[in-house]
Amino acid sequence: MLRNIVAILVVLLIAAGAGGAYWWFVMRPQMAAQGGGGGPPAGFAMPVEAAEVKIAPAATTTDAVGSLRSTESVLLKPEVSGRIVNINFDEGQRVRKGTVLIELDRSIEEAELEQARAELELAQSEYERQQTLRERNNVSQAALDQAKARLATATAEIALAEARLAKRTLLAPFDARAGLRRVSPGAFVETGTPLVNLEDIDPLKLDFRVPERFLPTVQIGQAIEVQVDAFPNQEFQGEVAAIDPQIDEAGRSLVVRAVVQNEDDRLRPGLFARVTLTLASREDAIWIDEAAIVPMGDQATVFKLVEDGEGKTTAKSQPVRLGLRQPGLVEVVEGLEAGDRVVTAGVLKIGDGSPVQVVPSPGEGQASPPAGEAGAEQEPAAAAG
Template identity: 45%
Template sequence: MASRTMHFATAGSALAVAVFAAWWLQRPAPASPDTAARPTAAAASGGQAKPASVETAAVQQRDLAQTVQAVGSLRSRRSVVLRPEISGRIVKLGFSDGQRVHKGALLVQLDDQLPRAQVAQAQAELSIARANDKRNRELVAQGFVSQRALDESAASVQVAQAKLALAEATAARLRILAPFDGIAGIGQLSVGEYIKDGADIVNIEDMDTMLVDFRLPERYQSLVRVGQSVALALDALPGAQFTAEVRALDPQIDANGRSLAVRASLANPALRLRPGMFARVSLELARRSGALVVPEEAIVPQSEGAIVFKLVAAADGSSVAQRVPVVLGLRGDGFVEVTQGLAVGDVVVTAGQQRLQKDATRVRVADAAARPAERAASR
């Protein structure tokens, strides 16, 4: 019994020593007289944290244009590849490679001996049919032949006329004419060569006026209009600038790419432009005079919309940052139009927004160029 009592007494003493040691190690250090007399930095600054360093810019008024960039290809105003409708042997070529041709000029003549003979035969048959019909009309008037004979002779005239028209059409298809004024391409055929119907002969390009086709995202369809100016830059002609005009908009939006097809045209009197050239297109969709703009870096996207941090004056004369919801408009040249939320002369934060966790955060403008604006906002 005595040994058990001794055991509990020893355990209790050890526990008391451990508790005292833990308190001794964790106790706060006593403040020295110097430390107690020296105020903390936060107390010296009125209990406020160190100002956040930011960069700022003032809201400006300027003319702003919204432009969209695209790529396209040049094409001739009119372009056609000549192909024969009937097989035959070439007996004449009326053009040279790259030559300017005029509408109606004979470009290719196929062998038409047989069709011309058929035309002559049809003409003879028509003459006979007309003579018989004339004779029957005279005899009917005298009562020597029946009306039926006259009807048959009149039908024979119509049949002969149809045969003649068919023979003439067949002969005409062996003459391939220029459909419009243009420039002939490089042909691949020679006189004496037999070609089948549908074979390529030569292409004709009307290059006095050029077209440029390009596509824009469907969200711009309400801003594109016929008559707008289009600036063109061509890789094949570096440094040269051309201006085209929107001529047509495709009424249907491409369901695959969700894009709008646009066609513009421009004059090409010197024939510097050629079909197939790659073009870089710049189209001005809208222009605003005296728009309120801020640098793009000032805009902070949020789930509920865009905001900016505007510098306002605090009660003690310092500058603090305040969240301001804004409504955006046009974009261009690194600036964004603000249609609601700001006024001319307001100063907004352009860098350091991540340091502004809440409204009324004290700030220090880091960029010297913006400090005058900060002082103006503080007054």
């Protein structure tokens, strides 16, 4: 018996709740619109707060990490063994392409070159003499050909001696900054002994990886912002210079190479870098207060103010497509235009077509989007709810 009474009470409570909900959500708005049932009378303007949409830049970005690298880098090593007689640079010094950096003892090679020159002179004279005799038909053609061959051999010996001599001098292969030398004058070095590293650090290369899903949007020339721990409060600018044509299968990522200007040489190769890559930017993006968004199922809407020309203002429900988000703000990609005003407070008290009266907000101000700054990367925001 008691169980039946409890069941009846539960059914009655559910019915009462359903009836109350039907009245609150269905009948009450209709009665309010008709001026009855205790709601506001017909023509009553509901007080709301509103604000004009803000126009400011917006940027779709993604973050990554990478390492700075020299544009050109080489560890200078001799191709021949020998004793160092001169070191013509200071550590850390800027050197120009073609500058003589290190000289090895070249006495033997110079002597070989002089010997080759003497043999060339002799071969040249012999050839000219044989040529004259041949013109007089006093020697055979074979003798002239032999003299010509000796002349060619002597010429080749000159080139060989000059090449050997050149290897005793190490030149800068490009404009660079010299590193720390690893040898001293008078040291005997073998072939391939590391002598000094050369680094071209203006500009610098920056390699980083982004997920493969960004392949359609990453392009050469896109801007990046770089931060390093050595200069925590500064940002350095660069741009994408190259994109690896092959996707890294291990990490399913796209390898991107950017170029970062370094005119003052503050940045150095090997620094760990945090990268913000700007994938797309919009100079005249539309921003609204996030409190203006009203979820309607899967669709985000706002109440746009419409003037009827007689001094009356109504709130029109306007579907919108959202984009980036900033603290307190949302970008509207579609649905609003510059100059539109939307309800920012009181959206729960009005419906589509409700008369409204705009009242000042307590602070009479709205946070502005960070003009010129890139927003955090995200897909276009879905409707709330």
